[in-house]
Amino acid sequence: MDLFEVMVIGGGVAGLCAALQATRAGAKTLLVEKNGLCGGTATIAGINFPGLFDAWGRQIIDGIGWELIMRTLEETGQALPEKFLAPDSNRQHWRHQIRINALLFAAIADEALLDAGVDCRYHTMLATLQQQRKGWTAGLCGKDGLYEVESRIVIDCSGDANATVIAGYETRQPGTTQPGTLSVYVDNYDWEKLDLELIAGNFAAAVARGEVEYCDIGWGKTFNAGFLRAHGSNSNHITGINAADSSGKTRMEIAGRRSIRRLYRFLKSQPGLETLELRMVAGECGVRESRTIVGEETVSAEDYLAGKKYADAICNAFYQIDLHDADEGLVHHTLAPGIVPTVPLRALIPKHSRNFLAAGRILSSDRLANSALRVQAVCMATGQAAGAAAALAACSGCQPGAVPLPELHTLLRRHNAIVP
Numbered sequence: 417m418d419l420f421e422v423m424v425i426g427g428g429v430a431g432l433c434a435a436l437q438a439t440r441a442g443a444k445t446l447l448v449e450k451n452g453l454c455g456g457t458a459t460i461a462g463i464n465f466p467g468l469f470d471a472w473g474r475q476i477i478d479g480i481g482w483e484l485i486m487r488t489l490e491e492t493g494q495a496l497p498e499k500f501l502a503p504d505s506n507r508q509h510w511r512h513q514i515r516i517n518a519l520l521f522a523a524i525a526d527e528a529l530l531d532a533g534v535d536c537r538y539h540t541m542l543a544t545l546q547q548q549r550k551g552w553t554a555g556l557c558g559k560d561g562l563y564e565v566e567s568r569i570v571i572d573c574s575g576d577a578n579a580t581v582i583a584g585y586e587t588r589q590p591g592t593t594q595p596g597t598l599s600v601y602v603d604n605y606d607w608e609k610l611d612l613e614l615i616a617g618n619f620a621a622a623v624a625r626g627e628v629e630y631c632d633i634g635w636g637k638t639f640n641a642g643f644l645r646a647h648g649s650n651s652n653h654i655t656g657i658n659a660a661d662s663s664g665k666t667r668m669e670i671a672g673r674r675s676i677r678r679l680y681r682f683l684k685s686q687p688g689l690e691t692l693e694l695r696m697v698a699g700e701c702g703v704r705e706s707r708t709i710v711g712e713e714t715v716s717a718e719d720y721l722a723g724k725k726y727a728d729a730i731c732n733a734f735y736q737i738d739l740h741d742a743d744e745g746l747v748h749h750t751l752a753p754g755i756v757p758t759v760p761l762r763a764l765i766p767k768h769s770r771n772f773l774a775a776g777r778i779l780s781s782d783r784l785a786n787s788a789l790r791v792q793a794v795c796m797a798t799g800q801a802a803g804a805a806a807a808l809a810a811c812s813g814c815q816p817g818a819v820p821l822p823e824l825h826t827l828l829r830r831h832n833a834i835v836p
């Protein structure tokens with residue numbers, strides 16, 4: 417049986433940074449990813465604009481995620497967005513995000529993982545976890561069937577806290593979660609020549625006939641012309657989803673493709689859009705919300721908005737509260753000038769757990785705080801911090817929560833992370 421010091425479940429932006437940090441800190445590390453590439457939502461779901469690395473005119477998140485993004489920009493010869501490091505970061509946050517080529521990002525991630533020596537297993541899922549005296553025995557399912565590995569520490573970066581549930585720890589899931597989105601890009605029409613008023617009227621009539629739904633193109637009860645101006649986007653909303661398990665995810669993917677097909681048929685029937693083509697449809701729906709862990713500490717919206725500086729803070733965070741609530745619509749609360757919230761290490765440790773950490777959008781937080789903390793820069797920073805804590809715990813034999821903070825901070829800083 418293969419033996420590891422750290423096993424990371426899920427190779428999204430959080431898991432990628434966790435695996436790289438653990439390996440670069442000297443731990444023998446396994447990365448388990450169900451898809452054929454890394455990046456998760458940032459690649460396979462087409463949300464290839466990581467944010468937010470800056471706040472109020474200064475960089476607040478750096479480290480391994482930032483390194484991968486810079487390598488991707490170098491490859492394409494792109495500059496950082498004009499607004500990056502502009503002081504008015506709570507307005508037009510999307511201008512601070514960094515658009516990356518998803519395929520190149522995934523290829524650069526592959527290279528970084530191989531160079532570091534991570535044992536990377538794509539097309540593999542976690543099936544079982546059995547606690548042992550000094551770690552875990554994990555059942556993995558690959559194309560070749562079921563097999564077991566052992567690891568001292570497990571890091572759940574599955575985006576849906578699947579490993580946490582399999583390990584038997586408590587999680588939190590709202591009754592109704594925020595909608596999912598299937599990203600799509602469209603082309604081959606002249607935006608300038610479109611009669612948007614006519615198309616919007618036709619859309620309302622098609623909605624009344626039951627041929628399309630407003631959520632096929634946006635949020636709210638109006639025609640979202642921005643979809644056509646931007647040549648597609650991540651604007652459709654698939655409601656009533658449960659992305660935490662395979663059957664829920666299956667229903668969501670089918671509903672997402674059905675939604676895009678309805679929209680495609682409608683748009684093709686409109687004047688000026690007869691030649692419209694679907695250029696890219698993401699391979700998976702993006703998930704805004706499913707489960708979070710119930711950690712030793714839970715970041716509340718109150719603490720988030722107040723910019724609480726936790727004693728065991730491991731990274732900064734920045735984004736507005738942005739809840740796409742099926743009943744209340746969009747709930748937004750921007751951060752007051754100068755506020756930079758932080759994330760505590762204890763929000764990455766499930767309550768009563770042993771040899772276990774979690775990172776990315778599943779970190780322990782209430783609904784509103786989570787709607788802000790889920791952005792990719794924070795997922796990358798929490799992933800890196802979990803990787804560092806796991807490596808230190810594995811090497812010293814202590815629990816992740818007992819790792820001396822000065823040592824953890826020193827290790828993170830050595831790998832270019834910004835520690836609050």
Ligand SMILES: Cc1cc2nc3c(=O)[nH]c(=O)nc-3n(C[C@H](O)[C@H](O)[C@H](O)COP(=O)(O)OP(=O)(O)OC[C@H]3O[C@@H](n4cnc5c(N)ncnc54)[C@H](O)[C@@H]3O)c2cc1C
Binds near residue numbers: 455465778792
């Ligand atoms: C529509 C939409 C728009 C968004 N807009 C932005 C934005 O503009 N900027 C921004 O920064 N963020 C944005 N986000 C949020 C952000 O993209 C995600 O919250 C973030 O990427 C989550 O990263 P993660 O690594 O925690 O999880 P994920 O990206 O979900 O990665 C989890 C990985 O684990 C793998 N996995 C899952 N279960 C298993 C298993 N059992 N075994 C093995 N592998 C498994 C998955 O395949 C996946 O690769 C948006 C999200 C959505 C849905």
